[in-house]
């Protein structure tokens with residue numbers, strides 16, 4: 001059980017402690033991700049009754065049975081993506097908008113994050129959260145089936161998928177990844193109940209796939 005947190009300054013302290021713990025655990029490796037995680041107030045992205053748990057390293061339930069990923073997973077995926085200013089990023093599974101916000105800050109708000117959410121209600125929630133932090137110039141939220149990608153703005157330098165694809169990586173996502181050293185991070189349910197996180201690096205028509213770790217994400221839906 002956590003201590004009761006009420007004031008914004010308490011959240012700031014809790015956030016700092018969370019970042020220190022993730023650094024000690026070797027999950028936050030770079031100054032860039034450390035600073036991004038320090039900047040984005042996770043407490044603003046969760047429902048009021050979950051706020052006091054915002055800096056526990058655990059996923060939290062938001063709405064429609066969906067979750068905000070655990071902070072260590074957000075940090076790990078961002079490190080794997082090798083984010084920097086000026087990139088064009090596609091996120092599948094906007095959820096609360098938190099992960100997109102961390103990506104935007106990791107790029108120093110220079111570049112663009114397109115993010116697509118299946119449920120319109122969650123997309124709206126994310127827009128409200130991102131607006132509070134003045135991030136809507138950098139993060140563009142769409143509603144739809146992200147397993148098809150977002151072809152109108154492809155190719156993407158980076159693709160981040162925050163829901164587990166079934167069996168294999170959806171072909172449209174591979175096609176929409178930049179052939180010029182594009183990086184994708186995606187969880188895939190390789191057999192019932194077993195999910196792994198892949199990092200894929202594309203060089204021209206060659207895709208290098210690396211298995212990172214076992215994970216647990218909500219299912220990537222498809223129409």
Ligand code: SAH
Pocket residue numbers: 066067068069092093094095096097098099100116117118119122144145146147162163218219220221222
């Ligand atoms: N990145 C989110 C957490 C992701 S939870 C955050 O920072 O809060 C996974 C999200 O993927 C859920 O919101 C779910 O509705 C969404 N999702 C599932 N299938 C999808 C699909 N095919 N297209 C877009 N979003 C999808």
